[in-house]
Amino acid sequence: METQRIMEFPHKNMDKRPRKRPRLTWDMPPPLPPPKVLPAIYCVQEFGNGMLPNYAYSSMFYREPPCNGSPPWRPDDKDGHYMFAIGENLTPRYRILSKMGEGTFGQVLECLDDEKKEVVAIKIVRSIPKYREAAMIEIDVLQRLARHDVGGSRCVQIRNWFDYRNHICIVFEKLGPSLYDFLRKNSYRSFPIDLVRELARQILESVAFVHDLCLIHTDLKPENILLVSSEYIKVPDCKFLSRSAKDGSYFKSLPKSSAIKLIDFGSTTYEHQDHSYVVSTRHYRAPEVILGVGWNYPCDLWSVGCILVELCSGEALFQTHENLEHLAMMEKVLGPLPQHMVLRADRRAEKYFRRGARLDWPDSATSRESMRAVWKLPRLPNLIMQHVDHSAGDLIDLLQGLLRYDPAERLKAREALRHPFFTRDMRRGS
Structure with missing residues (x-):
């Protein structure tokens, strides 16, 4: 019936x-x-x-x-x-x-x-x-x-x-396209830093709101952040103006309104509930999840850090599908994993390390393509400076706070909102 x-x-x-x-x-x-x-x-x-x-x-x-x-x-x-x-x-x-x-x-x-x-x-x-x-x-x-x-x-x-x-x-x-869809339809061209700042502010405000209700989203990614409106404008793309471009590729699209909302709460977990072993979509998964040392609110902030890098560069920070390669990419971009986290890694993650708690890379790499994918990654400051023309120093410092390995040391959402990346811009506008 x-x-x-x-x-x-x-x-x-x-x-x-x-x-x-x-x-x-x-x-x-x-x-x-x-x-x-x-x-x-x-x-x-x-x-x-x-x-x-x-x-x-x-x-x-x-x-x-x-x-x-x-x-x-x-x-x-x-x-x-x-x-x-x-x-x-x-x-x-x-x-x-x-x-x-x-x-x-x-x-x-x-x-x-x-x-x-x-x-x-x-x-x-x-x-x-x-x-x-x-x-x-x-x-x-x-x-x-x-x-x-x-x-x-x-x-x-x-x-x-x-x-x-x-x-x-x-x-x-009914909302507009996701940030990922907007990037994809815009040939993965990055957003300007001032738009990234406004998007970052809203993402962190939304995450702080969710955390205040004792909820952990656990699946933050550009696909789960939607623009409220579908309206957009076309602006010249300085990177293409000096080239002979066809089909108007020297223009790029920008959303007319920066208003966004979080979606997809199907994996959201209450802080007091039992936590599943693996959470988050691979590219945005925090190191504590991969190492099996337990996760909580900070895993959302790691995801936010990865998202902001993607909005600045147009590409996912960690484009990988395997845990060892993922950890190797983290070390290439952010430096070595802290020993105390490696020593606490559970039995499923122990195989990624040699004696002495060093990552077993590249000896256990699955392919030469995998090794090249890791080697080509720059350090985080260099990566950001490739794409950001101003405010790069403040953004790098914010990202280093969001992408700290130790979840206990990682910035909380409301702490991040007080970072100079946001407050210095407010002082300039006053």
Whole structure:
């Protein structure tokens, strides 16, 4: 039997910042054609496991929803994903406009809320018990965030949730592209330092807010930081002005508004809960997680440090898929790991070290390509100075505080917000 349990959240915390111009089509699909032009095509795991932006999905598959407001009942696919057709309803209230992305948890659909007359993003969780349980924990976290996030400016806002055909569905406000998607569509060109400063300030304020509620995000990365607006502008790129560029590549895009919000609280953990062994996406994983010496709030700040380097350079700081190589990259960029952390490494991490607690590199490197990937990395100060024209000294000092190996010595979010990288800029503006 079809069940539909709905929990509403008021819109009083909606972001009410005015927009001076209409929303542009940075990540929006083309306008919907008239109904009944083409038959629907069922969409289940057609685009791999990565989260993809809207523009990858054509609205040509749109069709008018059935008169009774409910689509035909279909079995889930073999992995428990909900099967749907563009243009159908998801309950009588929500009309499916496009598929926005997909992950291990399920799918995200762009839908029109016929009751509120607004476009929303709906996360449809796979009909598998462990994912349903995780979704209920995420809803609890989102409710807690919504109660305390006055103005709704730090984290994505939950609109409501319901249980539909054995799928937990979480309704969110519709935001713009992620910082990663913006970088990718901008040919991985770095952001200017003043924009990085403003983004960094908001990221740290959001992380401080989450930590104040005794929550650890555990999966901070550019994919999980979304611009509120999709509007952007084109500006000349000084690095390309002296070259003969084609297709306007001497211009780069910048977001028109720097407002951002954190998303994806599916892995968020309460400070007092048992902590899983491994957390965070590989490139943003803190050394204490790899070494198995225990993790807490500071693992989020390490991730923030990695994110800021990526925003400055356009590329992930540690592009690796293996623990030993990852630790070797850390030592190349930041210097040797502290002996007291190495000596505390658990049995799963002991194999990465020789006697005397030195990293077993490059002797245990898996390939020459792996060795080259480590050797080509510069030290952190040199890396930043390659991309930052002013404020480099303050930024380097901030990053060295966020990327301290010892989590006990790492900057906390509110400490980082008092760093001269932010306060010196404020004094200049006063």
